[in-house]
Amino acid sequence: MPGKGNAGRAHHADHVYAILNDGSASAHSAVAASWSRSLTHYGLDPDNAPPPRGLTHSEFRSAYDRMELLVRLAQGTLDRLFQSVGDAGCCVLLTDGAGVPLDRRGMVGDDADFRAVGLWTGMVWSEKSEGTNGVGTCIAEGRALTIHRDEHFLTRNIGLSCTVAPIWDAQGRLMGALDVSTCRADLTPAILKLVASATREAAHRIETHHFRETFRDARILIGPDIGSGPAGLLAVDREDLVIGASRAARLAYGLTDERLRNPFPAGDLLDGEGARPQEALASAERAAVRQALSRAKGNVSAAARSLGISRATMHRKLDRLGVGRET
Structure with a gap:
């Protein structure tokens, strides 16, 4: 497996501790903040960590069954995303909210490397288990990000580059993540940016499929593009009352579960103050x-x-x- 040289691996833990000893580092760097959580909250050691933990067959079956709708709705999107990134030596993982991959795509020739480092269904990629990593840190912080090689906390993971986007359910709660990972060291920053963009767009498509399926009997309205993410989705019943809102719509319009508990006219949102x-x-x-x-x-x-x-x-x-x- 392509990875960082032995010298780099030997000094990775020293680099982590040096950064964390700088009291201001975690306040200014998202990676350092995650490293701090990995060390102080989860008690992990960069150089001394057990192999990646996997679920038992029954545990995986239970996790898969809970998220079966998400997996089913994501199939076409996973295929298209893998067609875009597979030739670059990347695998695609769809995880649940606990950071466990439930489905994946990968080239057969790369599968041995990915399985060896734990990029496989049923493995646990939470920040608590693996420290700073793409899936776990994305879920912990609720945002799209890339953890590139030695930004990982554990030394055994610094050969990986992982680009991840969160997936939000129809109630605005984080339900999983979409990850594109590679063991290759030759991907340029420009390629990684393209991968990040494709990953975010694919995650948004999965969210849209899930929202439409959840409110399959409602009319779906697309909110205005606010320039900072996907346009929000509103579910409207036959009386033009809002009965659901995606996370993007909740953020754009300041909607809460309490407000949505009692349906209200869509015009109150879309027309400003709403008609009399x-x-x-x-x-x-x-x-x-x-x-x-x-x-x-x-x-x-x-x-x-x-x-x-x-x-x-x-x-x-x-x-x-x-x-x-x-x-």
């Missing part, structure tokens, strides 16, 4: 009349029958609402 009740009622009535006319191809009598009203009442509504019609 009388305006909202007129708008809903106008929409119903126009839809009925559209389905009836402009036939007023047929549209009136579909709404359960008389032709005369329909004409009065058309005049009052200012809706055009065929004669």
Whole structure:
């Protein structure tokens, strides 16, 4: 397996301790902060760590069953992502919220190397178990990141480069992570940036699939692009009441579980302050009349029958609402 030389491995622990002895380092460096957690919170030693821990067959089966929907919805996205990065010597891992890979993609010729370092289904890549690493630190911090080679805490992991994006469920909770990892040392910073972008986009697609499946009977509205991430998704029922929001939408609109517990008009979010009740009622009535006319191809009598009203009442509504019609 390509990796860091023996000299680099011998000095990695010294480098970690030197950084952590600088009292201000963890306040200014995300990697140093994770190293500090690895040492002080989890009691890990860079040079003396047991082999990667794997779940038993029954433990893995339970973890997989809990996340079966996520795995199923992610299949096409995992395939497309691997097609983009596989030739660069990368594997793709889909993990649960505990950092356990549930599904993976990899080149057959690279599988022995990946299995040897624990980049395999059923292994535990939490920060508590492996210290600073792509999957575990992504989950701990709830953000996309790359842990490149000697940024890992454990010396045995410094031959890896891991780019990871979190995956959020339909209630805005972190449910897993998408990881692209390689054992190769020759990937340039430019290639790693492309890998990071592809990984984030793939994670967003999986989130979207999960949100749409969770609210499969609702209408899904896409919020405006705020320039700092994916556009938020809103689930709206037949009465145009918001019944769900993705994490991006929750952040964009300041939505909480408490606010979403009681459905409210989508217009209150999308139209700023929202329409006054009388305006909202007129708008809903106008929409119903126009839809009925559209389905009836402009036939007023047929549209009136579909709404359960008389032709005369329909004409009065058309005049009052200012809706055009065929004669």
